[in-house]
Amino acid sequence: MTALLETRGVWQRFGGLVANSDVSISVGRGEIVGLIGPNGAGKSTLFNLIAGVLPPTQGTIWFDGVDVTRMPAAERCVRGVGRTFQVVKSFETMTVIDNVIVGALVRTTVMREARRKAHEVLEFTGLAGRADVLASDLVPAEKRRLEVARALATEPKLLLLDEVLTGLTPTEAQTGVDLVRKVRETGVTVLMVEHVMEIVMPLVDRAIVLDLGKVLVEGKPTDVVRDPKVISAYLGDRHAQGA
Amino acid sequence: MDKNFATRRRRDLFVAAALAVIAALAPLFVKDVYVQNILILTLMYAALSQSWNILSGYCGQISLGHALYFGLGAYTTALLFMKFGVLPWFGMLAGGLLSALIAMGLGYLCFRLRGHYFVIATIVIAEITLLLFHNWDWAGAALGIDIPVRGDSWLKFQFTRSKLPYFYFALVLACVAWFVTWWLEDSKWGFWWRAVKDNPEAAESLGVVVFNSKMGAAAVSAFLVAVGGSFYAQFVSYIDPESVMGFQFSLLMALPAVLGGIGTLWGPVLGAAILIPLTELTRSFIGGSGRGVDLIVYGTLIILISLALPRGLVSLFPSRKGAAR
Numbered sequence: 196m197t198a199l200l201e202t203r204g205v206w207q208r209f210g211g212l213v214a215n216s217d218v219s220i221s222v223g224r225g226e227i228v229g230l231i232g233p234n235g236a237g238k239s240t241l242f243n244l245i246a247g248v249l250p251p252t253q254g255t256i257w258f259d260g261v262d263v264t265r266m267p268a269a270e271r272c273v274r275g276v277g278r279t280f281q282v283v284k285s286f287e288t289m290t291v292i293d294n295v296i297v298g299a300l301v302r303t304t305v306m307r308e309a310r311r312k313a314h315e316v317l318e319f320t321g322l323a324g325r326a327d328v329l330a331s332d333l334v335p336a337e338k339r340r341l342e343v344a345r346a347l348a349t350e351p352k353l354l355l356l357d358e359v360l361t362g363l364t365p366t367e368a369q370t371g372v373d374l375v376r377k378v379r380e381t382g383v384t385v386l387m388v389e390h391v392m393e394i395v396m397p398l399v400d401r402a403i404v405l406d407l408g409k410v411l412v413e414g415k416p417t418d419v420v421r422d423p424k425v426i427s428a429y430l431g432d433r434h435a436q437g438a
Numbered sequence: 439m440d441k442n443f444a445t446r447r448r449r450d451l452f453v454a455a456a457l458a459v460i461a462a463l464a465p466l467f468v469k470d471v472y473v474q475n476i477l478i479l480t481l482m483y484a485a486l487s488q489s490w491n492i493l494s495g496y497c498g499q500i501s502l503g504h505a506l507y508f509g510l511g512a513y514t515t516a517l518l519f520m521k522f523g524v525l526p527w528f529g530m531l532a533g534g535l536l537s538a539l540i541a542m543g544l545g546y547l548c549f550r551l552r553g554h555y556f557v558i559a560t561i562v563i564a565e566i567t568l569l570l571f572h573n574w575d576w577a578g579a580a581l582g583i584d585i586p587v588r589g590d591s592w593l594k595f596q597f598t599r600s601k602l603p604y605f606y607f608a609l610v611l612a613c614v615a616w617f618v619t620w621w622l623e624d625s626k627w628g629f630w631w632r633a634v635k636d637n638p639e640a641a642e643s644l645g646v647v648v649f650n651s652k653m654g655a656a657a658v659s660a661f662l663v664a665v666g667g668s669f670y671a672q673f674v675s676y677i678d679p680e681s682v683m684g685f686q687f688s689l690l691m692a693l694p695a696v697l698g699g700i701g702t703l704w705g706p707v708l709g710a711a712i713l714i715p716l717t718e719l720t721r722s723f724i725g726g727s728g729r730g731v732d733l734i735v736y737g738t739l740i741i742l743i744s745l746a747l748p749r750g751l752v753s754l755f756p757s758r759k760g761a762a763r
Contacts (some may be wrong), residue, residue, distance in 0.1 A: 267642070268643050272642075277643075286636035286637055288635075298644045300629055348644075
């Protein structure tokens with residue numbers, strides 16, 4: 196069976212800066228994959244290329260057997276790519292339920308149906324009690340969950356999570372982890388960018404480490420954290436020797 | 439929750455129907471032609487502002503050039519009638535469609551612009567068109583068009599003896615604009631527009647085709663405004679570029695919505711009901727000697743509203759959860 200998502204030799208240059216060089220990764224159906232790496236490793240760039248914010252300078256991106264390299268973000272959403280934003284982008288003047296309805300409207304134009312779906316998703320993400328609150332009145336952790344809820348309402352095959360667990364209290368982060376597991380149980384594949392290693396590692400099936408725009412290491416989380424190259428990338432060469 | 443939502447939608451519809459009936463009965467009590475005139479203008483501006491609100495309030499693309507569509511509606515109707523004997527009803531439709539097309543053409547060029555740049559572009563385009571009409575001899579140039587009077591009839595949409603038919607048409611127009619908004623508010627388009635206004639990038643990621651949403655809003659908005667312009671041409675029976683395409687019309691469409699509550703269902707109606715009578719009255723009572731007093735009243739009102747109630751007068755009413763604000 197082919198991978199759900201595949202990048203083939205993807206390059207992204209911003210002027211003289213090479214953000215991604217020759218990145219080839221693949222994400223299989225039903226996996227939870229963590230995309231990690233130190234600051235400036237090119238995680239967010241790769242994430243945006245996959246989500247369709249901008250096309251890569253070179254290389255191709257395949258989703259569900261289709262070349263989506265030049266496909267606009269909205270169309271990728273229709274094909275089954277859902278995403279959240281690192282800096283939360285709620286529809287601030289709309290209520291929580293209305294935020295989610297926007298997502299649900301990708302699959303139906305019948306309002307009753309979209310509203311029903313939105314309630315279902317709010318129930319699933321634990322936001323049901325906040326349905327009629329304005330998005331601007333939510334606390335940060337709830338806003339993160341709203342981002343996930345909105346993306347789930349589009350019924351994605353692949354959910355892209357951009358640092359949804361960063362900056363949360365340990366309890367909130369744990370709730371987030373549980374939610375991601377629950378999402379996967381419904382058959383959705385998850386690709387998540389994170390840099391809080393201790394939260395991500397127990398959660399993901401596989402970790403891809405980016406450094407300086409390249410794939411450094413890829414494998415089981417337990418192996419990845421022990422890899423000298425990873426330790427060196429995060430902490431410097433001195434610490435890698437001890438491993 | 440869903441029940442509340444449905445109840446609220448039904449309540450809006452009921453209130454609107456009740457208001458329409460009251461308005462329809464008003465001429466029984468209001469015999470004064472001057473007051474009737476004010477009522478007609480109030481209804482017309484309620485309709486115009488409601489239409490403006492679709493593009494600028496719901497979809498967030500602030501236009502200060504809607505006088506363009508108002509003028510196009512007026513001119514299309516007047517020219518078709520005068521030059522080719524086409525009935526105003528068809529002229530109205532033609533003006534509306536033409537405006538919708540032009541709005542989409544301009545949208546194609548201007549929707550790349552954001553914020554202030556977009557606003558400025560709308561002003562400039564309306565002003566250029568105004569100048570073109572000033573110099574277009576076939577369309578009467580600066581002298582304008584005197585619409586020939588062919589006697590009172592609904593067929594030709596001309597009434598010289600009574601203002602009442604105009605009143606009823608303006609009422610229907612206001613109701614149509616309100617109902618279109620009500621209907622779109624709870625539709626895919628309504629949600630797309632509000633999402634585009636709040637955060638285009640997030641909207642895009644949820645499958646909203648941002649560009650098409652704006653185009654749709656522009657077309658609907660321009661069509662309805664042009665119909666208002668057609669009506670106005672028949673109502674005043676004489677048009678020149680300044681009197682149907684001047685910048686003040688763009689403002690007079692925007693202000694009621696801003697005053698009442700931009701991007702809300704009731705904002706334009708509420709705003710027009712307060713602002714238009716106020717304008718007309720100040721103009722006739724204190725405007726005579728030093729022209730512009732009415733504008734001072736306007737300005738003061740807008741400043742007060744933006745300071746005290748930035749979300750408009752509708753925010754004084756119990757919150758309408760689950761709806762556009």
